[in-house]
Amino acid sequence: MKNKIISIISIAIIVCSLFVVAVSCKNISEPVTTYNIWLDVSDDTTVVCSQKVDVVNNYGAPIEELKFNIYANAFDKQKPLPCTQEEQSDFYPEGISYGEFSLKSVYGDIKEYDFDFESNILSILLNAPLQVNEKISIDMQYTLSLPHTNGRYGFNEKGISLTGFYPMLCAFVDGEWFYDEYSPLGDPYFSDAANYEVTFNLPSGWNYVSSGKSKQSEDNGETIVTASAKNIRDFALILSPTLTKSVSKYDGVEISYLGDKTNTLEYAQKALEVYGSIFGKYAYDTLAIADMPFVAGGMEYGALCVINASLGGATYEEVVAHEIAHQWWYGAVGSNNLIDAWQDEGLTSYATYLYFVNTGNVDYSSLMLSDAYSQFHRFIDIQNSVGESAKGVLGGKLTDFPSNYYYTNVTYNKSLIMWKYLQDMLGKDALLKALQEYYATYKFSIATPDDLYFCLDNASANASALMKNWVASI
Numbered sequence: 354m355k356n357k358i359i360s361i362i363s364i365a366i367i368v369c370s371l372f373v374v375a376v377s378c379k380n381i382s383e384p385v386t387t388y389n390i391w392l393d394v395s396d397d398t399t400v401v402c403s404q405k406v407d408v409v410n411n412y413g414a415p416i417e418e419l420k421f422n423i424y425a426n427a428f429d430k431q432k433p434l435p436c437t438q439e440e441q442s443d444f445y446p447e448g449i450s451y452g453e454f455s456l457k458s459v460y461g462d463i464k465e466y467d468f469d470f471e472s473n474i475l476s477i478l479l480n481a482p483l484q485v486n487e488k489i490s491i492d493m494q495y496t497l498s499l500p501h502t503n504g505r506y507g508f509n510e511k512g513i514s515l516t517g518f519y520p521m522l523c524a525f526v527d528g529e530w531f532y533d534e535y536s537p538l539g540d541p542y543f544s545d546a547a548n549y550e551v552t553f554n555l556p557s558g559w560n561y562v563s564s565g566k567s568k569q570s571e572d573n574g575e576t577i578v579t580a581s582a583k584n585i586r587d588f589a590l591i592l593s594p595t596l597t598k599s600v601s602k603y604d605g606v607e608i609s610y611l612g613d614k615t616n617t618l619e620y621a622q623k624a625l626e627v628y629g630s631i632f633g634k635y636a637y638d639t640l641a642i643a644d645m646p647f648v649a650g651g652m653e654y655g656a657l658c659v660i661n662a663s664l665g666g667a668t669y670e671e672v673v674a675h676e677i678a679h680q681w682w683y684g685a686v687g688s689n690n691l692i693d694a695w696q697d698e699g700l701t702s703y704a705t706y707l708y709f710v711n712t713g714n715v716d717y718s719s720l721m722l723s724d725a726y727s728q729f730h731r732f733i734d735i736q737n738s739v740g741e742s743a744k745g746v747l748g749g750k751l752t753d754f755p756s757n758y759y760y761t762n763v764t765y766n767k768s769l770i771m772w773k774y775l776q777d778m779l780g781k782d783a784l785l786k787a788l789q790e791y792y793a794t795y796k797f798s799i800a801t802p803d804d805l806y807f808c809l810d811n812a813s814a815n816a817s818a819l820m821k822n823w824v825a826s827i
C-alpha cells in the first residue's frame with residue numbers, strides 16, 4: 354500500500370519539477386488555482402502527502418509572495434489546544450491527543466520559503482513577481498500525524514476526518530493574504546474557491562466520502578481513488594472502516610452518504626430542492642454527507658458536510674439542512690468568517706428556518722425562532738446581571754469573542770432574529786430577490802457585508818439600513 358502510492362507521489366514530483374523548470378509561469382485559460390494532492394493513508398494515524406498547487410494570479414495586481422495557512426499545525430503539542438476549555442472533554446474523549454505537521458520540502462520557481470510555527474503560515478517568496486493571469490506551480494511534501502479527537506481534523510473510533518489538513522492558500526482580501534491565529538471558537542478555515550484533484554489509497558474494507566466526483570481503480574489489489582472538484586471552498590475527505598455508504602441522485606447531483614441513518618438522503622434532496630428554488634441552483638454536481646462523532650452539531654466543507662452522529666429526530670434534520678445551506682453561504686458565496694461570521698452563519702440559520710417552512714414543518718420553524726428569541730434574551734439578561742452588558746455587535750474577530758456562549762447567541766440567534774425581522778419588514782419576495790442576486794453575483798468569490806447591503810438595497814430601497822442597525826448594536 355505505502356510503496357505503491359509513494360511511487361505515484363515520486364513520479365508526480367519529478368513530473369511537476371520538470372514542469373516548473375520548463376514553464377514556471379505562463380498565461381492560463383482557466384483563471385482558478387488548482388490543487389493536486391496525493392495522499393498515502395498508511396495507517397489510522399499517519400498520512401504522507403505530496404501537493405502541487407498551480408497558483409493563478411486572478412487578484413488584479415502582481416504577487417511577490419504566497420502565503421499558505423497550515424491549519425493542521427494548530428494541533429501540535431507545543432500550541433494552545435485548538436478547542437475551548439468547555440468542550441475539551443468532548444473534543445478529546447480519550448484524553449488530549451496531539452497532531453504533528455511535518456514539512457519535508459517545497460519546490461518551485463521560488464527564492465525562499467519560511468514556515469512560521471507560531472502563526473501556522475508558510476510564506477513563499479517568488480523568484481519574480483507573478484503577473485496578473487499568470488500561474489506558478491509550487492510543489493510540497495509533508496507528513497501528517499493525526500490527533501485522536503472528535504474535532505474537525507484527526508481520527509476517532511469511526512474513522513479519519515481529513516479537513517483543513519493541507520497547506521491552503523490564504524484568501525486574498527483587499528490586496529493582501531488574509532489570515533488570523535487559529536481560533537478554537539467558530540470556524541477557523543477561510544480561503545478562496547479553487548479546483549482540486551486529490552488521489553488517495555482506500556484502506557481495504559473502508560468506505561469514504563469526499564468533496565467532488567470520485568472514481569476508483571484497482572492496482573495490485575489496492576484501491577486508488579481520485580476525487581475532482583471545481584470551484585469549491587476547501588477539500589474534505591472522510592474515511593471509515595465501519596460506516597456504510599449509500600448514494601442517490603437528485604436533479605443531476607450525486608449525493609453520497611456515509612452513515613447508518615435512513616432519512617439523511619431524503620433530507621439532503623429536500624434541502625437541495627428548497628434552497629435551489631429560493632436562492633438559485635446548487636453550484637456543484639456532487640454533495641457528500643458523513644455522520645461522525647463530532648464536538649458540535651456539524652460542519653461544512655466544499656460540497657461535503659459532517660454531521661454529529663449522536664443527533665436524532667428533528668435536531669438531526671435541522672443540522673443536515675443547516676450544513677447543506679452552507680453550500681450556498683460559505684461554499685459558493687464565501688465571506689470572511691474570521692471577522693464576519695454572522696454573514697454566512699446568520700443567513701444559513703435563516704435558510705434552515707425556510708427549509709422547515711417550505712417542507713411543511715411550520716411547527717419546527719416556529720420553534721427555531723422562539724428558541725432564538727428566548728436564548729438571546731436570556732443571554733442579554735445574564736450579561737446585564739453580571740454588569741457586562743452585551744453590545745450585540747455582530748461582527749468581530751473570532752478570537753475576540755469572550756466565550757462560545759456569547760459567540761453562539763450573537764452569531765446564530767441574533768442573526769436569525771435579524772433575518773426574520775427583515776423578512777417581516779421587506780416582505781419575503783423582496784428579501785429572496787436580494788438573496789438570489791447575492792448568490793448569482795458572488796458565487797465562487799468572497800462577498801463583503803457591503804456586497805450584501807448592495808443586493809438588499811437593489812431589491813428594496815434603503816433595506817440595508819435596517820440590517821446595519823442590527824449589525825452595529827442590539
Ligand SMILES: [Zn+2]
Pocket residue numbers: 675679698701
Ligand atoms: Zn453553520
